[in-house]
Amino acid sequence: MTNVTAGVDLGGTKIQTVIVASRRVAGTARVPTPQTGAADVVGAIVETVKSALASAGAAAKDLSGVGIGAPGEVDPAGGLVSHSPNVPGFQEAVKLGPLVSKGLGGVRVVLDNDVRVAILGEHRRGAGRPYRNLLGVFVGTGVGGGLILEGKLRRGRGAAGEIGHTIVKPGGRICSDGRRGHLEAYAGRGRMEARARELVKRGRKTVLFDIMKSQGRTRLSSEVWAMALARKDEMATSLVDDAVWALGVALASAQNLLDLEAIIIGGGLGDRLGKPFVERVAAAMQPRLFVPDDPPHVLTTGLGDLSGAVGAAVLAEGSSRNVRGRPEARKE
């Protein structure tokens, strides 16, 4: 096997790595993110690349490049990651690219923001393949977004895609950034959990936290929300209704401005609640569209929780092509 790329999705709880060969996932590896500092995180990334290579039946010499999607602020040129509060040791700037490269014998490593690589993965290898203009919305702890316009990832001046900070209700619930009424304040799992805890304090009943404990969790994971919905818990249902409403409002405004072909809804909560959730969001968006008879396709992800890792591998393909100066066929 020659010319494979690795894609790494670095998260606060897990590191997901894939090996991509001939545009297909040939191997994978996943480990919990070490909670003991940046050096251990770098080591774990290097180890997942090696195990994923082994699982793909490939050798280190076959590896033409590594892509990493990381949360927080990413400086692709310098391979730096910083301001990533959920990854231990990554509050300060870490030279992640050079360090991983060193750990893998000098292979080229490229980085970008985790959400951007996820939409890149969906666009090039997932549900977004038929489209040149699409928005990816990743509903997890927060609500991230990535835009592909005319076939290209939109970066803006570095901060494009923040659909989570669309104002859906001026003066409404407080968001993770301290401002009010953002989409993320209603649809991000972090803020949904904060709201649930607040309601419990006020004496409202819910099975959410009982399920959480029974699952051995300390946070309301997507699984916990799904289980509470299945049990028709009133608070969970009402908070997910709010999330659906907020997504409908924000996506309608984005659609009215951009006239997209498709919107993909993923992330932990999006993937776990799946098609019924995505269809409810589409229905909430529909009456708010300026051109209601030509709505965008609203889809679940094609790659599920591998969107980010596959997108990171796609990033590495582009990079290795540029570096080696031998363009490959791009039609996919």
Add this chain to the structure above:
Amino acid sequence: MTNVTAGVDLGGTKIQTVIVASRRVAGTARVPTPQTGAADVVGAIVETVKSALASAGAAAKDLSGVGIGAPGEVDPAGGLVSHSPNVPGFQEAVKLGPLVSKGLGGVRVVLDNDVRVAILGEHRRGAGRPYRNLLGVFVGTGVGGGLILEGKLRRGRGAAGEIGHTIVKPGGRICSDGRRGHLEAYAGRGRMEARARELVKRGRKTVLFDIMKSQGRTRLSSEVWAMALARKDEMATSLVDDAVWALGVALASAQNLLDLEAIIIGGGLGDRLGKPFVERVAAAMQPRLFVPDDPPHVLTTGLGDLSGAVGAAVLAEGSSRNVRGRPEARKE
């Protein structure tokens, strides 16, 4: 004088035409829009092109192309305009391009939507020249918008740019399209007037309608709003405050999603209220930005009420260039 282009801005109340030579406005002509049907509108457009040519000291043979910006639905390929309720005779489809071409001896005529040609004008010849990523917001009877991304006009599937239909307050005021809480419901002159009439019915006082009558108007023009503000009329002040607030909310969401370099605010009301109004909108947007230390430039138009006509002329330049196959220098 050789190789001049004409640009026509067709509106419900006036037709504004310019002649552009060597990238400058060399002549202009303006007439009220005939209220007597499509044939007369076509005739008036042809006459303004002839008068504008004369005022520029140019002859019909110098004219290499005509661009027209028209409201309603525009089919650029067929030169068709339809669903334009404010232009008499243009509810049904009118073959505006071919008819104007015939009236001008067969010269090539190209068409596009009025708001799109206005942002094109501002981008290529107005306040938007330094930028490759900008949003034009035209605050008039309605609120129109046009996007330039990576130096190109964004059309989407034909309906991109509808910033006026951003949802700023779910369940809020009714918009011109019958839906609730859109930017246009708060900042479009048509809906602002409807709101003022409603408040008067409920017994609230205002000088707005007195000024309107004293100006010989039947509608609250931008001039009427400006005069009422100058007289510190409470209702006018409050409604313009609402418009500023709504623009701040909608533009912040757009900025958070697209990370633009600049936002240009024009249109009848934007141009008339000018810099103080635009600065208030920027201030209303600022606290809602996800990246508050890197706001976009928020600017008045560079071309005022000629944005549309100049943009239409730019459209014709592009077209004539393509047709004749001799590219001109594009750097501007």
